[in-house]
Amino acid sequence: MDAREKILDAATELLARASAADVSTRAVCEAAGVGAPMLYRLFGDKAGLLAAVVDRGFEQYLASKRAARPSADPVADLKRGWDNHMRFALDHPNHYRLMYSPELATPPAAAKEAHALLHGVLERCAAAGLLTVPPEAATRVVMAANVGAALSMLTRPEQYPDIRFAARLRDSVIDSLTSPADTGEPHDTGRGGAVPAAAATLAARLRAEPPQRLTVVEAALLQQWLGTLADSGEPTA
Amino acid sequence: MDAREKILDAATELLARASAADVSTRAVCEAAGVGAPMLYRLFGDKAGLLAAVVDRGFEQYLASKRAARPSADPVADLKRGWDNHMRFALDHPNHYRLMYSPELATPPAAAKEAHALLHGVLERCAAAGLLTVPPEAATRVVMAANVGAALSMLTRPEQYPDIRFAARLRDSVIDSLTSPADTGEPHDTGRGGAVPAAAATLAARLRAEPPQRLTVVEAALLQQWLGTLADSGEPTA
DNA sequence: ATCCCTTCGTAGCGACGTTACGGTCGATCC
DNA sequence: GGATCGACCGTAACGTCGCTACGAAGGGAT
Numbered sequence: 001m002d003a004r005e006k007i008l009d010a011a012t013e014l015l016a017r018a019s020a021a022d023v024s025t026r027a028v029c030e031a032a033g034v035g036a037p038m039l040y041r042l043f044g045d046k047a048g049l050l051a052a053v054v055d056r057g058f059e060q061y062l063a064s065k066r067a068a069r070p071s072a073d074p075v076a077d078l079k080r081g082w083d084n085h086m087r088f089a090l091d092h093p094n095h096y097r098l099m100y101s102p103e104l105a106t107p108p109a110a111a112k113e114a115h116a117l118l119h120g121v122l123e124r125c126a127a128a129g130l131l132t133v134p135p136e137a138a139t140r141v142v143m144a145a146n147v148g149a150a151l152s153m154l155t156r157p158e159q160y161p162d163i164r165f166a167a168r169l170r171d172s173v174i175d176s177l178t179s180p181a182d183t184g185e186p187h188d189t190g191r192g193g194a195v196p197a198a199a200a201t202l203a204a205r206l207r208a209e210p211p212q213r214l215t216v217v218e219a220a221l222l223q224q225w226l227g228t229l230a231d232s233g234e235p236t237a
Numbered sequence: 238m239d240a241r242e243k244i245l246d247a248a249t250e251l252l253a254r255a256s257a258a259d260v261s262t263r264a265v266c267e268a269a270g271v272g273a274p275m276l277y278r279l280f281g282d283k284a285g286l287l288a289a290v291v292d293r294g295f296e297q298y299l300a301s302k303r304a305a306r307p308s309a310d311p312v313a314d315l316k317r318g319w320d321n322h323m324r325f326a327l328d329h330p331n332h333y334r335l336m337y338s339p340e341l342a343t344p345p346a347a348a349k350e351a352h353a354l355l356h357g358v359l360e361r362c363a364a365a366g367l368l369t370v371p372p373e374a375a376t377r378v379v380m381a382a383n384v385g386a387a388l389s390m391l392t393r394p395e396q397y398p399d400i401r402f403a404a405r406l407r408d409s410v411i412d413s414l415t416s417p418a419d420t421g422e423p424h425d426t427g428r429g430g431a432v433p434a435a436a437a438t439l440a441a442r443l444r445a446e447p448p449q450r451l452t453v454v455e456a457a458l459l460q461q462w463l464g465t466l467a468d469s470g471e472p473t474a
Numbered sequence: 475a476t477c478c479c480t481t482c483g484t485a486g487c488g489a490c491g492t493t494a495c496g497g498t499c500g501a502t503c504c
Numbered sequence: 505g506g507a508t509c510g511a512c513c514g515t516a517a518c519g520t521c522g523c524t525a526c527g528a529a530g531g532g533a534t
Contacts, residue, residue: 019339021258025491035514037493046491101338102256102392115396133405140389140402141409148385152377155339159352165377168370169410172378176409195446198366198439205435206466213465222462228450229443262522272483274524283522 004042006032011053015094020050020103050098051108057095058110061088065117074124075178081121082146082170085114086163089150097154100147118143130178138177145173199229241279243269248290252331257287257340287335288345294332295347298325302354311361312415318358319383319407322351323400326387334391337384355380363441367415371437371467375414382410436466 010031014023043049089096099111122135149166203226247268251260280286326333359372386403440463
């Protein structure tokens, strides 16, 4: 087998278990059965090796993505792309951190390719007349949000234990970029009685739409408390 | 001068010029005129030193933020907080990377404090009935987008040469999480249904203004149910 | 003055990324 | 066929890193 492949395989394996800083070139060389100078002649640098590892991993991930042909709905493709991005980040956390953390001086080609891919989808959205902003700007907005969601989940798992927040962020960003501009400032903060009004509102909405996550008895007790809270301000008729 | 302060000053100065990996404890000790064991007895670790540096820098930044009292418009406060976050990141890039990149094993207290601060503002939004999702979820969404925008600008300056994309992302996220103050009539809020928003609103208002007509135990159970109802409309991909 | 306890600097350890140097081996030329 | 040369590769080393064991210096109590 090629020495380059052996080194890349060994480095990939080690990088799956530890962060890039904890993967030493010595360990890579030993795992690959190769002397140190070989590694440096092939990749020049530890950074070069890591970049090559990330690029190869991302290339292999792109194969599955290229198989999925663009559908007729570019916005759906956009959301699929977001979800794929999140899944790649969660499946290969150390590879992903190398792509989007500044640990590497030169960003790996994988990052640029991901950017270009997103840009392509947004170009199709723009061609369909669905974008409210130029596709370059939309690319930056979506990519920054997507990277932020992924990095947040990777670096603070205890604060982001659930992927669903990412779906919410995804819809927030994409909906506001693809729907006609609706930037009405919510200035009219009509603040009346705080708790009673909110309680009355919730009670009414629960009556119109009975909750499925609560038992009938719980819902009944909840309604009773809401009544108490709604009356707590001034007695309403 | 205290040795601790001398070390922190030296480390801060060096960290302003180079990334954390390129700041050696030897250089810090020499710049501070202190032996190496002093540093390790005071901070335990290089990571401990860096965390202390970041915390002190962030504390000093918080002073200006604490001076600005919360205004009557919590959504405006929210946007101001976003912009302050961006400015801090651009003003102290290496400090910021330490806060939100995984280079530190233990996240500095500054990160948790920033999270708590954002959560507080969003609690006020929720209490005003302006939030369409529970404040915890909104905190995650806004924080992830904000961090993503800042880290994108820091690590890929050539791709994000303009801060204005951050303002666009900010408005996208915040506008979609906030709705004009609701007073009582259930105007449809698209996805998620009307119940979750109303439940989140009431929960926040109860947190700001504990009910006197319910016992502590009842209030706790009520909060639990409200949390369930607020999450009942979660988007499921 | 002596003793002890705290405090701090020198010197060193192991591991890291990286590279100079010498040896091995197959191809080429007489 | 044997000698020569050049490409290739492993050993061993260099400088630097984070970190720490140990001995010297200083100050209070007796």
